[in-house]
Amino acid sequence: MTGTTPSDRRPADGSPVARVCVDVALAHLDRPFDYLVPAALADDAVPGVRVKVRFAGQLVDGWLLERVDSSAHDGRLAYLEKVVSPEPVLAPEVARLARAVADRYAGNLADVLRLAVPPRHARVEKEPRADPVPVVVDPSDAGSTTPAVDGLDPRGWRDYPAGPALLTALADGRAPRAVWSALAGEDWAARYADAVAATLAGGRGAVVVVADARDLDRLDAALTALLGPGRHVTLSAALGPARRYRAFLAARRGDVPVVIGTRAAMFAPVDRLGLVAIWDDGDDLHAEPRAPYPHAREVLLTRARLADAAALVGGWTRTAEGQLLVETGWAREVVADRATLRARTPAIAPTGDDPQLARDPGAATARLPSLAWTTARDTLRADAPVLVQVPRRGYLPSVSCADCRTPARCPHCAGPLALRAADAPPACRWCGRVTAAYACPQCGGRRLRAAVTGARRTAEELGRAFPGVPVRTSGRDEVLAAVPAGAALVIATPGAEPVADGGYGAVLLLDSWALLTRADLRAGEEALRRWLSAAALARPAPAGGKVVVVADGALAPVQALLRWDPGWFAARELAERRELGFPPAVKMASVTGGAEAVADLLAQARLPDGAEVLGPVPADEDRERMLVRVPRSRAAALAGALHTAAGVRSARRAAEPVRLQVDPLALF
Structure with a gap:
């Protein structure tokens, strides 16, 4: 200093x-x-x-x-x-990006820079530098460790008609923009590694963002296998201060041309940036919980525009935001043809359509209808693993009165009661108090029944139904990365499904109502995302792979799953949101705080013409939320007006804070 x-x-x-x-x-x-x-x-x-x-x-x-x-x-x-x-530490390109992100989200530049630049670690700065790895423009150079495009494995991308053209454009140093819908069983990490290698062959660097540590480990392994060690760094908040700052400095100093990571990597400094990519952009982990609450996808797309870089948005499914990129012509879709799709996807069947109900009248109410049970039985007999996806973790995360079905609530804080084990007394999920002598306030009943069944209870039930079969669970307490081949039941919550050696013989998607009935604009989109993520782990239909979804086959998300057509569902969702005036068809901002503070900020804001103010609606605790909606063409004006109004309040030293969020994930 x-x-x-x-x-x-x-x-x-x-x-x-x-x-x-x-x-x-x-x-x-x-x-x-x-x-x-x-x-x-x-x-x-x-x-x-x-x-x-x-x-x-x-x-x-x-x-x-x-x-x-x-x-x-x-x-x-x-x-x-x-x-x-x-x-x-602050690269000029990142400084320009931070300013653009602050303006887009009605935030402060200082807040964005705190997200972009990790805290300093003085000892790491003093460490001797490693020899930088050059980005070689000529991939035919025999002394280069950058793989030539001819050395890449193009077979995976050949399953997508536009895939080879994408690699060629990246290798030529151009800036293609693609929205990719991955096939079932696809090694997505290897495909991303191909795209990164092609970008390096074109003499430019890359930034790739994934949602969680498991995806990061897969991508890290794929890049190491293709590029060799030392050509990329991982950047994640989970690394710890020293390792994170060391990786950041390696990128900032130009020692490595590739940075991969969780959302902490979306601002990573890379010389001659040629590609920004994000996997599974619908995962809510991509949304930053700190002001000004940017989303990794939007940061990367803004970065692609400012740096004239390529952009790749991929996933098993497609978000409405991804569909908007395709429909506006900003990006091209990269999808497989129907013949390849039929050869690669498992056989998928619902339990709530008319033929199934005719054979099994109880399928409409049963948690494990006969189709799901027989599919699991036949798969286990064939010595193949079965994946069971359960939306809720725990044992019985929600219970109700067995006599009148009234939800069981804590007498102290009114929080929901739950059972953590078969012999455990009911306890509150909010305050943790045990209510051993629970009595229903409506009828006085003392017996409880399951309202929602969790993963551990499901494992217990299936263990009794299939004695002698190994049962493994993967969820919050312990997330399995992989399971071996052979007969086994794997009970997992969404996002924690392990990869099976050779693929799963069957995948059962239970309790679909828990996903589809959520009071959320993205309920159908999120349900399809979770189902496709699990179904993608099954073997293809020609190899005997099956997926059973316990849901009515007439529902739009179920139809998209049956046809493995996330693009169709995304287009349908976007069309409905245009009709109703919801994001991303329009721009929307939420203003959350005390009633007087929210009213004060909106009174100060010079909202653009055509702005609609909706609400108020209740928010958490004693706060309320107002929503402001404008056409997409007035997005910058809306963000500027709200930021200016926040500035007026801060200059007056207003006591009560107000939270501004542009494009909030949750509207209700």
Whole structure:
């Protein structure tokens, strides 16, 4: 850390003015401030470094954005106090991206920079640098470790008519934009590794974002196998401060051309960025829970536009946002033809259509109808594993009165009661209090019945139904990465399904009502995403793979699953949202806080013409939520108006905070 004392300060000879983003989370201060660069700090005070400045009488952190010759400020400028480190951690491209993201989400630049640049780790900065791995433009160079396009394995992408053209465009250094719907059983990590290798062969770098640690491990292994060690780094908040900062510095210094990670990697600095990619963009883990709440998909697409880079949005399913990219022509879809689709997908059957109900009248109410039971039995007899997806974890996460069916609630806080084991007393899921002597307030009954069955109870029931068969569970407490081949029952919650050696012989999708009846705009989309993620682990139909979904076959998400046509469902969802005026067909922002604070902010906001204010609707605790809806063409005006109104309130030092979210995942 370098600094100066007041007695020896004089302005630097060249470009003596530094424009600094001060790390102050107040909307009315969301602009650069000018400071003089002391001559003693002239060499270290370069754009991108961390600095210390005096602001409102306090010493605060900041980022030096640029050096200029003069300032438009008429008054006297203060000097930079310190250069925290001469390491220019903020790349110019990332600084431009952070500003664009802050503007899009009605947020502050300082908040975005805290997401983009990890906390400093001084010891890591002092470590000796590794030899940088060059990005070789000519893949035919015999001394290059960058694979030539001819050396890539194109067989996986050949199953998609537009796939080879995508690789060719990446290798040529162009910027294709694609929305990819993966086939069942696809090694998606290997396909992403192919795209990254083609980008490197074109002389450019890549950033790939996945939802969780399991996906990150798969992609890490695929890239290592294809590119060799040392050509990429993983960036994740779970790495810990030192490892995360080491990986960040390797990318910032240009030591590696590829960064992969969870949403922490969406701002990763990469030289000559040529590709941004995201897998499973419908997963809510891609949404940042800290202000200004950006979504990794939108950050990456903004980055592709600013850097003239390629973009790849992939998944088993397709979101309405992905469909919008296709329908507006911003991206092309990469899908398989129907013949390939039929050869690669498992046989899928519902239990609630008319033929099944005729054979099994109880299928409409049974949790495990006869079709699901016989499918599991036959698969186990064939010495193949069976995957059972259950939407809820735990034992009995919700119970009700056995006599009148009234939901059982905690007498202390009114939270839902649950059973954690067969011999456990009911306990509150909110406050944790045990209610051993529960009595129904409606009828006085003391017996309880299951309202929702969890994964552990399902494992117990199926273990009794199929004695002698190994039963494995994968969920919150322990997530399995893989299971061996052979007869076994694997009970998993959504997102925790392990990969089976050779694929599952059968996949059972239970309790579909728990996904389809959620009060959420994305309930159908999320249900299909979870079903396809599990069904993709089954063997193809020619190899005996089967999927049974316990649901009515007439429902649109079930139809999309039966035909393995997520594009059709996404187009249907987008059309309905256009008709009803819901995102992503329109832009919407939520304003959440106390009733007076929300009203105050909206009164200050100069909303664009055509803006509709909806609500209020109850939010958590004692707060309410108002929604503001505008056409997509007025998105920037809406974000600017809300940010300006937040600035007026912060300048007045309004006591009660208000949370602004543009494009919130949940509207209700």
